[in-house]
Amino acid sequence: MRGLGIVVAGGRRHRRRQIIGWALFALVVALIPFLIADTYSPTVFGNRYTVGLGNLSQAIALMVAVLGLNIATGYSGQLSLGHSFFVGSGAYLTAVLVNDFHWSYLSTLGVVVPGLFMFGVLFGIPALRIQGLYLGLLTFAVAAVFPSIIRLDKVADRTGGSNGLLIDSDLEAPAWAPLDTVTEWLHAVPGVGSRVPDGLTGRQEEAVYKYFLLVIVALVCFWLVRNILAGRVGRALVAIRDNPLGAAANGVNLAAYKTLSFGISAAVGGVAGTMLAMHSGFVGADEFGFSLAILLIVGLIVGGAGTLHGAVVGGLAIQFVPHWSSQTQTLPGTDVALEGPYGTAILGGLLIAIIFALPGGAAHGFRRIKARLMPVAPRPPQAEIVAGDA
């Protein structure tokens, strides 16, 4: 199979193809909120599914959480089962700053990012002496403790204890955002238009605005992390994961880079927490317990550890697999309703299936398919291109 023909990496055709790809991506990301501003409810095999924009927003926040875990575990190979601790800290920090100090959501990032970076570094220092499995053991326990710390009497009046904390600030679309106008334009477009409402209600406008805000924060996170990982730091982290001894022999400062990776990982996790708080306007202690930590590991492995695309797939998977299962009233051919704990069981099965069948995760699978359909040849040493070289 030849697919779209071979292009040379970095060549003009490759560049063009990349630009088209990104443009399509941007178009989809920009159009989706208007298409599902009225919740989208397809009926599949007699089951009615409802997907709202909120689900997608939450998935975006989870993508960033998986991205953070990816740095410590996927790239630098330190098994962290306690990433939910950082996500939860970020969420609660945002909630408290917004509630008690009347900050705006986005400005809390100014505290969350440096604060959690420091926290991650502090956490990373003992992690230097604790390796592999032992680190997993410790972080597993840390994750399970987070809810009980939040519920402590001494902090309960700030954190809301077991009741959780309702954040009393709404993210309303500012007057300059032309969301309503755009919706009306799209409504007039033939074909797509029938799916778009002819105007947004206040609640829908808020959801669309939140979505774009989260998309922007997520894009900035992915872009920054990509830049960090594409350079010296990223190579050092991967070297530490693949061969610590070799990395040290080549002058990589293991201690510095490992703590750095925990710092960045925690900071990104904190941003994900802020995003979750922005999305739901509520934080609850049990949301950030050990089940979230395991969920993020599932996202990491299912998406593909050590790849950025993997974080996207992983975030979507851990959001929508439980969502799908909780709304499946009858499994085709049976009368089993997949409610409640089935979602978790399916995720567990998915995790094991991926480890068995596709150890590189979904990102690896996509890459293989893409390499088949749209092969890219490495740039030859000289500018000469040998015809028929596949």
Add this chain to the structure above:
Amino acid sequence: MATDGLASLLGVFDISLDKLSNGELWLAQFFRGLSDGATYASVALALVMIYKSTGFINFAQGSLALLGVYLVYVFSVEQGLPVAVAVVCAMVASAAVAAFVERVFIRPFPPDHVLPLVIVTLGLLLIIDSAVGIVWGFRTRSLPSMFPRGAPIEWGIAQLTWRTIGNLGTVFAVVGLLYLLLSRTKTGLAFRAVSSNLESARLVGIRVGPTLGFGWALAAAIGTLGGALVVPDLLLEPSIMLRVLIFSLAAAALGGLDSMVGAVLGGLVVGLARNLLVTFLDLSELALATAVAVILVVLLVRPTGLFGSTRVERV
């Protein structure tokens, strides 16, 4: 000065001197700590069994024990068997489940590749926990204890109950039987050979796979027994074993992940520390956090635990 400092320190932790000077309270908490410790010790023993033989921590150990305890519930409360018989039946059943799980999900992976195996046990944890929720629901149930009520020895509020004695006795009996099994039988010899050096064991003709499967089955049976000891003090519901697992991990880490004696002593120490701290420092919400602190300190100061064998590592 010094007394002022002490008083303010005590004030921070809400410690009352009345409590501290109450000998009966100390003794009561000591007994309760022993009882809790025995249950942590038995789950820690199961963890140690797996770690010894395969070199990784089975995060699904708590879930296997959870499944076992629900089986105890089915056999004893629903089928009306005597509790002790029900526990034995459940141990056999959970051993069978664990052997099956090991054969299907664990054995396909090379045993020296730890990370995928840990991930698989996390997947198993999700599956087993939610399967228990699906089958039995989230209603809390009470499970009868194997041991009679009442206390043979009492000093005021301090009671040495039959349950405490039973828990301790069970754990020591398990350790004794395990010791006999490992040191006096051929299966035990094979098990020790595999845990000491997998390659050499294979070379001398030991069937490594079935031996590891046997280790899994044994660990699950011990875990189920541990669950049957711990649950009567609490109520049975699907998330119960997570807390127990954390305390047991702390116990196993403290004792050294590959030492059975260490697991038992670690369990007792964690049980005692937990009860004393909770009572005298009023840290009931931080009980789990103390377990984490134990894990952290042990791993930092002495990663091999109190009794674990030292690993030789290149620095």
